[in-house]
Amino acid sequence: MQDTKERIVSLADQLIKSRGYNAFSYKDISDPLEIKNAAIHYHFPTKTDLGMAVIDVEMQHFMAGTGKLAAQPEDKQLKFLFDTFSKKHKEGLVCLMGSLSPDYDTLPEPLQDKISGLSAAILEWTTGCLERGREKGLFRFEGEASDRALLVISNLLASLLLSRVMGSKVFGRITHQLLRDLGAGK
Amino acid sequence: MQDTKERIVSLADQLIKSRGYNAFSYKDISDPLEIKNAAIHYHFPTKTDLGMAVIDVEMQHFMAGTGKLAAQPEDKQLKFLFDTFSKKHKEGLVCLMGSLSPDYDTLPEPLQDKISGLSAAILEWTTGCLERGREKGLFRFEGEASDRALLVISNLLASLLLSRVMGSKVFGRITHQLLRDLGAGK
DNA sequence: TTGTATACTTACTTACAAGTAAGTAATTTT
DNA sequence: AAAATTACTTACTTGTAAGTAAGTATACAA
Numbered sequence: 001m002q003d004t005k006e007r008i009v010s011l012a013d014q015l016i017k018s019r020g021y022n023a024f025s026y027k028d029i030s031d032p033l034e035i036k037n038a039a040i041h042y043h044f045p046t047k048t049d050l051g052m053a054v055i056d057v058e059m060q061h062f063m064a065g066t067g068k069l070a071a072q073p074e075d076k077q078l079k080f081l082f083d084t085f086s087k088k089h090k091e092g093l094v095c096l097m098g099s100l101s102p103d104y105d106t107l108p109e110p111l112q113d114k115i116s117g118l119s120a121a122i123l124e125w126t127t128g129c130l131e132r133g134r135e136k137g138l139f140r141f142e143g144e145a146s147d148r149a150l151l152v153i154s155n156l157l158a159s160l161l162l163s164r165v166m167g168s169k170v171f172g173r174i175t176h177q178l179l180r181d182l183g184a185g186k
Numbered sequence: 187m188q189d190t191k192e193r194i195v196s197l198a199d200q201l202i203k204s205r206g207y208n209a210f211s212y213k214d215i216s217d218p219l220e221i222k223n224a225a226i227h228y229h230f231p232t233k234t235d236l237g238m239a240v241i242d243v244e245m246q247h248f249m250a251g252t253g254k255l256a257a258q259p260e261d262k263q264l265k266f267l268f269d270t271f272s273k274k275h276k277e278g279l280v281c282l283m284g285s286l287s288p289d290y291d292t293l294p295e296p297l298q299d300k301i302s303g304l305s306a307a308i309l310e311w312t313t314g315c316l317e318r319g320r321e322k323g324l325f326r327f328e329g330e331a332s333d334r335a336l337l338v339i340s341n342l343l344a345s346l347l348l349s350r351v352m353g354s355k356v357f358g359r360i361t362h363q364l365l366r367d368l369g370a371g372k
Numbered sequence: 373t374t375g376t377a378t379a380c381t382t383a384c385t386t387a388c389a390a391g392t393a394a395g396t397a398a399t400t401t402t
Numbered sequence: 403a404a405a406a407t408t409a410c411t412t413a414c415t416t417g418t419a420a421g422t423a424a425g426t427a428t429a430c431a432a
Contacts, residue, residue, distance in 0.1 A: 004379080022209045023292045025419055039380055041421060094288055101347040102285045105278075106209045119351045147363050154344035154360055155337065161287040162340055165305045174340055177333050181367060190409080211389050225410055227391065374432085381426075392415075400407075 005043045007033055013054045017093035021051060021103050048108045055114045058096050059121065066125055074133030075184055078152075081126065082175060085156045089171045094160040097122075123149055130182070140183030152178060191229045193219055199240045203279035207237060207289050234294045241300040244282050245307065252311055260319030261370055264338075267312065268361060271342045275357045280346040283308075309335055316368070326369030338364060 008029055015024035026037040026047075044050035065084070069077045088095060100107065100115050107115075126149035133139040141148050159174040194215055201210035212223040212233075230236035251270070255263045274281060286293065286301050293301075312335035319325040327334050345360040 019292050020206070020208060020289045022206060023289055026421095027419080036381055037420085038382080038422080042378095042380065045421080047420070092291075097351060098344075098347070099288045101351050102280055102288055103206045103209055104350040106205050116351055119348070123352065143363055143366065147359050150348070150356060150359055151341065151363050154348055155340050157347065158284075158340035158344035161284070161343070162305070162336070164290045165283060165287050165302055166309065166336075170336060173333050173336055177329055177337050180329065212391095213389080222411055223390085224392080224412080228408090228410065231391080233390070376429105376431080378429080379427090382424085383422100384424100385420100385422075387419085387421105389418085390416085392413100394412085394414100396409105396411075398408085398410100400405100402403100402405080 004033065004035065004039070008040055008043055008050070009053050009057055012050050013057065013096075014093070016051075016054060016099050017088065017096065020099055022106065048111055051107070051111050052114055055096065055111070055118055059114075059118050062118070062122065062125075073138060074129050074136065075138045077129050078126075078133065078139075078182075078184065081129075081152075081156070082179075085160060086171075086175070089160055089163060089168070092164075094164070095157055098157045098161050119153075122153060126152055138184070141181065148182070152182075190219065190221065190225070194226055194229055194236070195239050195243055198236050199243065199282075200279070202237075202240060202285050203274065203282065206285055208292065234297055237293070237297050238300055241282065241297070241304055245300075245304050248304070248308065248311075259324060260315050260322065261324045263315050264312075264319065264325075264368075264370065267315075267338075267342070268365070271346060272357075272361070275346055275349060275354070278350075280350070281343055284343045284347050305339075308339060312338055324370070327367065334368070338368075 011029045011032065012024070015028055019028075026040045029040055030037045040050070044053060065080060066077070069080050085095065097115065097119055100111075104112060104115070123146070127146040130139060130141070130149050130152070131145035134141065134145065155174055155178050159171045162174070163169075163171045197215045197218065198210070201214055205214075212226045215226055216223045226236070230239060251266060252263070255266055271281065283301065283305055286297075290298060290301070309332070313332040316325060316327070316335050316338070317331035320327065320331065341360055341364050345357045348360070349355075349357045
């Protein structure tokens with residue numbers, strides 16, 4: 001039954017994005033799934049193994065999602081990124097990197113490396129999207145595309161975090177301003 | 187000896203900003219200060235009390251710092267905000283809100299309220315700064331000053347988080363782009 | 373039909389975080 | 403000089419997180 005394994009990863013993913021890596025335990029997973037904590041250790045011997053699996057799945061989803069859109073115009077592609085974050089916002093979650101980066105120094109090295117890998121992939125993709133979009137006249141902005149991509153990611157990440165602290169309207173205010181700065185939808 | 191009490195808060199502040207609220211324990215404070223954990227409980231009966239004290243001190247520092255600059259031109263005032271974050275960046279720390287917001291939902295309500303209060307104060311101050319600065323021609327940007335202030339705070343917060351994950355150069359790249367977007371120093 | 377792999381459970385161990393109760397030494401107040 | 407307050411320590415308790423060793427039920431394979 002691959003089913004249990006997938007449910008464990010899925011719940012762990014949600015827990016990381018809602019409460020943070022250091023604030024959830026195997027009990028938070030075993031209780032709702034009505035299994036014993038040892039069942040989780042059977043699939044994922046250590047919490048690090050589970051964390052790795054969560055990031056692997058996130059990476060796979062990202063690759064699959066962007067892969068499907070590769071032929072679309074860049075403004076549509078960028079919308080995919082914004083929609084991904086918008087969905088998390090509606091669920092009251094933050095993004096993986098937003099959740100894991102404050103705890104980064106407390107995480108085991110293999111986990112750190114996976115997180116860095118994921119962030120590099122997202123930055124690379126966003127950079128390419130903005131770069132090509134600007135050439136086509138879909139976006140208008142100054143400076144290096146990679147710097148602008150960093151700004152976009154930085155804002156999306158923080159908008160989810162700040163929504164929690166400052167109220168949910170913050171997400172829309174930040175993303176709206178962000179899109180305006182890119183000269184998108186113009 | 188008020189000294190011990192202050193050292194406890196100061197260390198707790200550093201621990202929150204380096205490892206996160208849920209990832210530090212009283213032992214991380216009692217060991218370096220060479221006191222017993224009960225000594226911390228004497229000053230701060232619960233971890234929540236300690237967390238509250240950390241935020242209180244942060245708020246006091248913010249009020250004192252901005253208060254001193256009230257007569258200065260707005261671009262200098264904004265520089266104070268950037269310098270505050272730059273200092274944290276050099277120390278490898280993130281800001282309080284960056285550290286506490288992912289764990290927000292796991293925190294006791296009084297702590298949540300204090301964090302929200304602090305964030306509101308920072309947003310209010312930044313909004314005023316940008317607003318008056320734009321009127322004087324020190325800044326140039328579109329949209330509501332409060333939305334732009336949100337963007338500034340969002341980027342500063344995220345730049346510290348992302349520096350950990352993506353490498354320390356990220357901080358400078360984000361802040362540089364941010365200042366350019368405000369038409370500052372021009 | 374016996375054996376082996378899979379997916380668990382039962383029942384632990386170890387470690388440590390958070391908090392408390394009672395005691396003590398030094399200072400300060402009356 | 404006695405009493406009270408301050409700032410701790412000693413020595414706990416309770417709870418929980420992470421992990422493990424050994425056993426069991428089921429399926430499927432040789």
